[in-house]
Amino acid sequence: MTDEDRATPRDPRLLASVVLDRDSTRHHHGSDDDGLRAAEAALKTAAEPEATFKDVMSAGGRMTLGVLFGLALIDSVDNAMFTVFAPDIRESLRISSSAVAVVGALAGVMVSLGALPLGSLGDRFRRTFIAGLCTLGWAVAAAGLGLVQALWQLVIVRIIAGLGKANEGPIQGSLLADTYPPAGRGRVFGVHRSALPLGIVLGPVLAAAVAVAVPGDRDAWRWAFAVLAVPAVILALGVLRLPEPARGRFEQEALLGGELPPDPDALPVTLAAAFARLKKIRTFYFVMAALGAFGLCVTTVPIYLSLILEDHFGQGVEARGMIGAVTALGGLIGAALGGVYSDRLFRRSPEACLYMGSGALAALGVGFGIQAYAPNVAIYVVVGLITSAILFFGLVPLTLVVASVTPTEFRATAFALVGLYLALVGGLGGALVTGLAEESWGARAAIAVVAPAASVLAGIILASSAGHLRGDIARAAADLLEERTERLRLARGDEMPLLQVSHLDFSYGPVQVLFDVSLEVRQGETLALLGTNGAGKSSLLRVISGLEHADRGAVRISGRTVTYADPATRVKLGIVQVPGGRSVYPNLSVSDNLLIGGYTLLGDSRNLEQRAHDVLERFPLLRQRLDQPAGTLSGGEQQMLGLATAMLLRPEILLIDELSLGLSPVMVQEVLAIIEGLKADGLTMVIVEQSVKIALSIADRAVFMEKGQVRFEGPAHELAHRDDLVRAVFLGKGAGA
Ligand SMILES: Nc1ncnc2c1ncn2[C@@H]1O[C@H](COP(=O)(O)OP(=O)(O)OP(=O)(O)O)[C@@H](O)[C@H]1O
Known part of the structure; x- marks a missing residue:
């Protein structure tokens, strides 16, 4: 038994909980946890005994x-x-x-x-x-x-x-x-x-x-x-x-x-959400980059090799076909060996399997370079047999690695991207690079330069992802476990929060702005989302409403996972966001704004007129201005129009960004009165608000965020006594609230 075996439990479920614990430790302490990786390696071996x-x-x-x-x-x-x-x-x-x-x-x-x-x-x-x-x-x-x-x-x-x-x-x-x-x-x-x-x-x-x-x-x-x-x-x-x-x-x-158990309510995964998630799986990202580089070598070089057969060895079409068929036999052997060895190595250590792939990628280009300078047809064929074997030997472990790190919900999309990168990114780039090189140096030299350079680069990129592999497998496992816990809660009939945000990470490009954010909002509750400037409050709302996609974690409404759903689907399920600032069509009248806003989001005109009529009961001020161009409304009135449009969609939960931003004190009171009315009617709300005083006056509970993390969560009145946090908001905003 190795130290690694002793350090990690053998029961897969126990192991996954180790993974979850260690993952949350990593988030809290901000350090990468080697134990997490060790745990996942053992998870793999423990879960799957050697099979014939x-x-x-x-x-x-x-x-x-x-x-x-x-x-x-x-x-x-x-x-x-x-x-x-x-x-x-x-x-x-x-x-x-x-x-x-x-x-x-x-x-x-x-x-x-x-x-x-x-x-x-x-x-x-x-x-x-x-x-x-x-x-x-x-x-x-x-x-x-x-x-x-x-x-x-x-x-x-x-x-x-x-x-x-x-x-x-x-x-x-x-x-x-x-x-x-x-x-x-x-x-x-x-x-x-x-x-x-x-x-x-x-x-x-x-x-x-x-x-x-x-x-x-x-x-x-x-x-x-x-x-x-x-x-x-x-x-x-x-x-x-x-x-x-x-x-x-x-x-x-x-x-x-x-x-x-199959989830009959499972929502379709949108491509954008799958992309956002896949590109944050570091191993997958590296595999894609490696395949892009590898494609430079593997898609066009064989064509130039075939030209060499004609130009240097005088082989006609039939002979070239025959040589192609003979060298393909090497691929048969390579694929068979690749299968056996990748299973064996993956069992021993996933990294070993990855190295097997990267070694083969790197070797292939070198093989092509040698083949280009083969002194005669016989050596050309022998080297061709070997390169063909290496190619298929290397592709199998890559497929295995991709399958092990990608969420099972969109594995087909992940496999599609693998092919796309290889053929389009690498292929088009390869045609360009090899073509230019061939024009300058001739086919042989072009192959001898481009193929080894591209494939060694691909091998290095791939090998350098090894440090992420176990962590990525572990995270895929931990996500699965978390999903199961929630499904069990739902199946037991436990009272589910209306909104649940679980272990959410989110980045704009390479810059991560949300770190392991979790929160729950119960039916009928009003939650104030407070925090310093740039803490990530607006970003969090955007991820909840589907305008942005999380790198990791889940968003659920009444226990139903909407993490990968598009914004329109979320609107239909009741998640409606009122964007901050002035978000109206300025040239359209107030009534047209309402109808168009409702129509574009609902996708049909279901009782829109009736709904608009009902909603306007709450907004007498708008009712008086129905024919006025929305652009001529004051800031507060525009804010109300935004709210009214959102209410037209009959939300289960209303997300309001920057409720009082730029409003006069009088207008703030009017907007607040409307919010209180909605609250009295039992509407669930999450409100991002700059003014702590305003926020705490209407919220039941508050969440305080700083630098993308939740620092405090509790009843609103408790936050009022947390001087440190309140001061942070004041200082952050620089102005009194
Ligand atoms: N579209 C974007 N592209 C890149 N970075 C962004 C983008 N939007 C926001 N950010 C950055 O993300 C971080 C969080 O911004 P966010 O607007 O979510 O914070 P916030 O808590 O709502 O701040 P504020 O209260 O000042 O509006 C900030 O560092 C911000 O600069």
Whole structure:
């Protein structure tokens, strides 16, 4: 037993509570806690005993991997066949070589473009349905390819084919992660990835077989693609019948001892919220940066390597295809070894698995550099076999690392981003950099410079994320545990706070302004949010109402998690914010302001007139000015109009920023009278207010914030006696309240 084992409990649930405790200690003391990382490493090993591939298959069933492998294989075969048949397609359709090349690249571009929307859909809807539909579309495109007569038709079918293929990374990746236990995921990803090199080998074989079957036919390629449509349809039907696993089920079982019951009220994750969260997962951020750099090397360099085969070794199209197929065999071996070793290393230590990936990334570019200067074809092929093996050996652990640090709610989006960075960021950059280098120095020197530089840089970036890996895994685990605690509270029928903010971190770009903020507001309560200048009060309100997205933590309304929901959804659930300052359409009349404000936020005109009529009962002053342009209202009247518009939305909880800012004392009294009326009617409110006196006169409870942290929370009358805090607000504002 190692020291690490002794220092951390073996029971996953106990471990997760260690994680939570240590995480909160880290927040309070502001220090990074090594113990947290050690705990999470043990969590991984404790939760998952070593499993044979047979165990892994019996846990998830062979069907899912079999069908998804089949899908990946026909995708790859299709690509390979398109390359092989490119000259025939060119002749049949009487189009130029460059047109065929552009169309050939089109499918790849569509894979990149389609991945993100598909990933986002995959985080919301049945992934088996999406994958099935994409494959059916793909099958239609393959059959259609056999029928095309003109370039534009070719473009359309290849666009459809590319979109169909785009499900592979995000949808199939996340399905695999949720179907097979983490202890065997490396091997599962390895098998799935090996479909790509296998397709490169089989594509030319199938093409040759069809050419033999239809001898002398210039249109043999049409038959080849039509043939491919048959297994595609069968696989599409197969994927539609696959079981849809719950998202994150293995993580839940390991940590919580069972799956969380499905949440029928779960709200869709918005892309913006997923991005905000993902970019704050440091390991993920580093992986993306590394892949951007790696893409410089891996997307365009192989094309220049192929040019070298022609220019320096005089190899024609067929020979080049053959060499491509032979070197792809290395990829098969690499993917298999990558799967076995990444599982083994991850079990031992997640960092080791990461280093395996970074070492492979770095080695690949060096391998390409050597391949570019191969003295003859034989050495070129041998080095090509090795580089192909290294590539697939390195991609598997990366997938495993990404799966382990990303929240399971948007793992498909995370997988989509991986592909996007590699292909678009790296690919476009690679085309530019390698192209410029090739023009100046020739293909060989360009490869020898660009490929090692980019891939060693990628390896270094990736390796330097190792220090964050355990902490990121631990935080993903802790978030899951916290979600479970809240769901249990809800299921038990405990009285839930109307608003709950839990362990919230938030940053503007690199600058963090909220640190582990937690607070609760009960039904009917008025909470004053006080604090020094720049303490983060407005930012907190913006995160609650969804105008900004948290780096970490949760926002719930009546126990329902809205953390990843968009502002409009939150408005519909009753979270309504009255923005600070003058927030009216100045050229529109007061009544139009009300109606438009209500319409844009509600998205329809549901009884708006009636609602406006009801709301105006409270705002007699506005009623007298209904036809007056809002811009001509005084500051206080505009503040009232903002309040009235918010009330039109029938909020469950009203968030008011800077209630009395810039108002005359008389106007303050009028606004306060309205707020008191709302309070008497039982409306729940959070009020950010500069004046402690005003705030404490209407609030039941107060929260005092300083430098992004909650310093005091308690009954309003208690805060009135905390001279230190009250003085801080006075001093912070510099003016009396
Ligand atoms: N859009 C923004 N971009 C970058 N930084 C911002 C942005 N808005 C606010 N900040 C910074 O975030 C921190 C918190 O600001 P916030 O407005 O939330 O504080 P506050 O408590 O409402 O302050 P005040 O009472 O002075 O309005 C401040 O340091 C501020 O400079």
